[in-house]
Amino acid sequence: MVDCNRRLSRPSFAMDTPPNPASAARVPVAVWLCPTVGLALAVAPMPYGYYTVLRIIVCLAAIFIAWVVLSRGTGRWLGWAFVGLAILYNPVIRVHLDRDTWAILNVLSAVPFAWVGWRQRSLRE
Known part of the structure; x- marks a missing residue:
């Protein structure tokens, strides 16, 4: 017989308290x-295939x-900056620029990724 008055337990994924930002969804090192x-x-001058693979990875x-x-x-400006990078480097609808412009954009685009790594390291300590 089924006891209909018995309370169901809360699922284990239900959270009563907000997550700790330091432990919430960390970005893996490889990412x-x-x-x-x-x-x-x-x-550096690379073959065309390198830039195609780089677009996919970025x-x-x-x-x-x-x-x-x-x-x-938190850090909504950083999230939207990465949305902009995803649009710029998307491999489906390509943005066509000359090599010199891409060289500058590549260096500038590496900065937010490096900043995320530095920030993750500082939060870990």
Whole structure:
């Protein structure tokens, strides 16, 4: 027989308190380090395939970091900056610029990824 008056227990994923920002959804090292190194190396002359793969890596990493930052609710400007990077480096609808402009953008785009890594390290300590 089923006891209908018995209270159901709350699911384990229900949270009564807000998550601690230091432990909430951390960005894995590879997600910020691969784009940082790849964008820094992109200043050197590379084959066309390198830049195609780099677009995919940077776009996916930027989407992931934007999702993590915007879901935390803090640093919204940083989240929207990564949305902008995802749009700029998206491999489907390409932005066509000359090589010199891309070299400058690659170096400037590496900065937010490196900043995320530095910030993660400082939060860990």
